[in-house]
Amino acid sequence: MTTDRSHDAEPAAATKAVWRVQSATRMSRMAAIAAAVIVPLLFLVPAVASRNLLQDLIFVFTMLALAQLWNVLAGWGGLISVGQQAFVGLGAYALFAGVTLAGLDPLLAIPLAGCLAAIVAAVLGPLMFRLEGPYFAIGSWVVAEALRLGCAQFKPLGGGTGMSLSSAALANMTGTKWVEGLFELRAAAARDVVVYWIALLLVLGITFAIYGFVRSRLGLGLAASRDNDAAARSVGVRTYRIRYLLWVLVAFATGMVGALVYLQKARISPDAAFSVVDWTAYVLFVVVIGGVRTIEGPIVGVLVLWALQFNLSGYGSLYLLLLGLIAIVVMLFMQKGIWGSAAARWDLQLFPARKLLIREDP
Amino acid sequence: MAGGLDVLLEGVLLGGVYALFAVGLSLIFGIMRLVNLAHGDLIVLAAYLILTAMAATGVSLPIATLLTTVMMFAAGFALQRLVLERVLGDDILPPLLVTFGLSIVIQNGLLLVFGADSRRLQAGAFDSASITLAPGFSVGLAPLVALVTAVVVVVLLQILFYRTGMGRAIRATADNPQIAQLMGIDQRNIYALAVGLSLAVSTIAAVTFGIRSNFDPSIGPARLLYAFEAVIIGGLGSLWGTLAGGIVLGLAQTIGGRIDPEWQILAGHLAFLVVLIFRPRGLFPARRR
Numbered sequence: 001m002t003t004d005r006s007h008d009a010e011p012a013a014a015t016k017a018v019w020r021v022q023s024a025t026r027m028s029r030m031a032a033i034a035a036a037v038i039v040p041l042l043f044l045v046p047a048v049a050s051r052n053l054l055q056d057l058i059f060v061f062t063m064l065a066l067a068q069l070w071n072v073l074a075g076w077g078g079l080i081s082v083g084q085q086a087f088v089g090l091g092a093y094a095l096f097a098g099v100t101l102a103g104l105d106p107l108l109a110i111p112l113a114g115c116l117a118a119i120v121a122a123v124l125g126p127l128m129f130r131l132e133g134p135y136f137a138i139g140s141w142v143v144a145e146a147l148r149l150g151c152a153q154f155k156p157l158g159g160g161t162g163m164s165l166s167s168a169a170l171a172n173m174t175g176t177k178w179v180e181g182l183f184e185l186r187a188a189a190a191r192d193v194v195v196y197w198i199a200l201l202l203v204l205g206i207t208f209a210i211y212g213f214v215r216s217r218l219g220l221g222l223a224a225s226r227d228n229d230a231a232a233r234s235v236g237v238r239t240y241r242i243r244y245l246l247w248v249l250v251a252f253a254t255g256m257v258g259a260l261v262y263l264q265k266a267r268i269s270p271d272a273a274f275s276v277v278d279w280t281a282y283v284l285f286v287v288v289i290g291g292v293r294t295i296e297g298p299i300v301g302v303l304v305l306w307a308l309q310f311n312l313s314g315y316g317s318l319y320l321l322l323l324g325l326i327a328i329v330v331m332l333f334m335q336k337g338i339w340g341s342a343a344a345r346w347d348l349q350l351f352p353a354r355k356l357l358i359r360e361d362p
Numbered sequence: 363m364a365g366g367l368d369v370l371l372e373g374v375l376l377g378g379v380y381a382l383f384a385v386g387l388s389l390i391f392g393i394m395r396l397v398n399l400a401h402g403d404l405i406v407l408a409a410y411l412i413l414t415a416m417a418a419t420g421v422s423l424p425i426a427t428l429l430t431t432v433m434m435f436a437a438g439f440a441l442q443r444l445v446l447e448r449v450l451g452d453d454i455l456p457p458l459l460v461t462f463g464l465s466i467v468i469q470n471g472l473l474l475v476f477g478a479d480s481r482r483l484q485a486g487a488f489d490s491a492s493i494t495l496a497p498g499f500s501v502g503l504a505p506l507v508a509l510v511t512a513v514v515v516v517v518l519l520q521i522l523f524y525r526t527g528m529g530r531a532i533r534a535t536a537d538n539p540q541i542a543q544l545m546g547i548d549q550r551n552i553y554a555l556a557v558g559l560s561l562a563v564s565t566i567a568a569v570t571f572g573i574r575s576n577f578d579p580s581i582g583p584a585r586l587l588y589a590f591e592a593v594i595i596g597g598l599g600s601l602w603g604t605l606a607g608g609i610v611l612g613l614a615q616t617i618g619g620r621i622d623p624e625w626q627i628l629a630g631h632l633a634f635l636v637v638l639i640f641r642p643r644g645l646f647p648a649r650r651r
Contacts, residue, residue, distance in 0.1 A: 074455065075455070080454065080455055080458055082399065082458075082462065127635065127638055127639060130638060130642040131594070131638075133395075133454050134391070134395070134396070134397030134454055134458055135397065135590075135594070137397060137399070137458055138397060138399070138586065138587065138590040139590075139594075139638075141583070141587060142587050142590065142591065142631055142634060142635075143635075145584075145587060145627075145631060146628060146631035146632065146635070149624075149627060149628040149631070150628065152624070153624065153628075160624075276583065277466070281462070281466055284459060284462060288459055292455065317469075317470035317473040317474050318470070318474060320466055320469075320470045321466070321467055321470035321471055321474065323466065324463040324464070324465075324466035324467035324470065325463070325467055327459065327460075327462075327463040327466075328445070328460050328463040328464060328467070331449060331456050331459050331460045331463065332445065332448050332449065332460070335449075335456060
């Protein structure tokens with residue numbers, strides 16, 4: 001961990017060749033330009049899109065955000081959790097508590113919900129980290145179940161049956177009045193527009209934060225500790241600290257996404273907010289289909305999920321059965337997922353994380 | 363006072379069922395370091411298979427159980443050879459994801475075939491029979507048989523592991539698959555055997571559980587969590603520990619449920635977390651490791 005960039009350029013003088021470290025590729029530069037065009041357009045979508053499409057996109061963005069978060073936690077960090085619904089549910093309940101019990105502006109309640117999820121994760125972390133590998137997976141699930149049952153006991157927020165957000169409580173949400181005037185929409189539709197923008201901001205923020213993280217020293221240490229914990233520790237990587245930090249940060253972001261999802265739904269129940277199918281099974285599907293340990297994978301995966309959802313969600317349990325089967329088949333025969341396989345075959349890199357040493361003769 | 367004793371007894375008997383859930387889970391983990399996230403759903407699947415066997419052929423519960431046990435053993439063997447074997451390796455993510463996918467598939471498959479109604483295994487007079495231990499103090503025959511079955515299963519597995527050649531091969535493979543293979547042990551068969559055995563035990567678990575309470579396709583994951591909690595509370599690597607863990611969990615749930623019915627399951631989870639705080643290696647960890 002002592003190598004730094006200036007070190008890599010050192011042997012240049014003797015051989016008259018110039019060495020430099022590069023991670024960008026031609027394709028990644030083109031992708032960056034494309035993103036610079038597409039992202040502003042996405043912010044303008046509410047001006048033309050129907051409310052249905054907007055709600056679909058909210059689903060896509062929030063799913064993608066959760067998938068990216070799970071991917072960095074499990075794929076890069078080796079912390080394979082099947083209990084991330086704990087933080088979705090906590091975030092959602094914190095939002096409802098903030099809005100209905102404390103009368104907060106929903107937009108202010110979202111980051112506070114993230115903070116609550118982070119605090120709970122910080123407390124539970126040392127406990128969960130006593131469980132290794134696969135046992136961590138089920139342990140996280142137990143915690144999510146315990147939190148679900150705990151929230152069901154919380155009568156002010158509807159107990160086991162849940163509750164709805166009244167439109168009066170949502171009326172003072174920042175930005176809705178302005179959007180109502182701007183697009184000439186009714187309050188509920190205007191709220192969806194605001195939620196859409198926040199979802200877009202969240203997914204962009206989370207994706208680029210993760211990209212920055214996996215390229216940083218911390219990200220390198222994290223990958224090292226996943227691949228061989230003892231070896232990583234022996235070269236000075238503080239594996240426990242990095243994983244703990246990641247666990248808490250992911251919980252923070254997951255809590256915010258959960259709060260946003262339930263701000264849009266405006267109705268909550270413990271079974272829905274802590275649902276392992278909705279907040280873990282779909283998320284795992286997205287990551288597996290797209291490709292674990294890539295930033296691009298979940299983006300591909302969420303589009304596949306959206307397409308399947310659009311065409312098949314009417315079939316109920318048959319649809320879920322199909323998702324499960326697809327995930328198993330992909331795991332058996334295409335472990336890198338759609339993006340991972342394509343990237344390996346054609347050397348595609350939109351978010352390059354590897355560093356190449358390039359020699360340039362003057 | 364009799365009330366208190368009643369709760370204790372009920373908890374211990376319930377623990378027998380949980381121990382049976384847990385033995386199958388810890389078998390696979392102990393031998394191949396694989397956590398089967400579909401374990402609970404496989405138990406529920408076994409219960410439905412017994413139900414179907416009884417309805418389709420009119421055989422009695424014990425015979426249907428025997429048939430299903432053989433079927434589940436074969437299914438486990440095939441599952442390992444055809445599916446799990448391909449994803450086992452240093453990376454623990456693929457096998458976890460595959461078994462999680464399997465869990466979703468089984469749950470929704472059962473939902474499609476049998477619907478969401480809750481069912482129960484009918485054992486005739488055995489269902490309601492009870493033994494009077496003391497005047498005014500009796501215990502249901504079915505729960506008692508469940509606990510005895512759990513003890514018998516643990517004893518039989520102990521004999522299998524520590525008194526037979528096959529058990530030696532299994533333990534050798536668990537300790538070091540490469541060296542076991544050098545000694546002429548076929549690792550692939552041992553693993554397939556382990557999964558088969560796990561599902562056979564799960565079938566026995568399914569009977570004891572299906573007689574005493576209702577089941578429907580959605581309850582698999584909860585069974586997985588109870589099995590897991592029993593394993594961790596008891597301590598990894600010890601079958602007797604797992605039995606004790608199941609009993610501790612059963613006691614916690616029964617006592618919690620007596621205080622407030624809504625607290626039954628939560629009390630079990632809390633007991634698990636408390637053990638994790640104070641005895642992270644479980645109450646009765648194996649001496650090795």
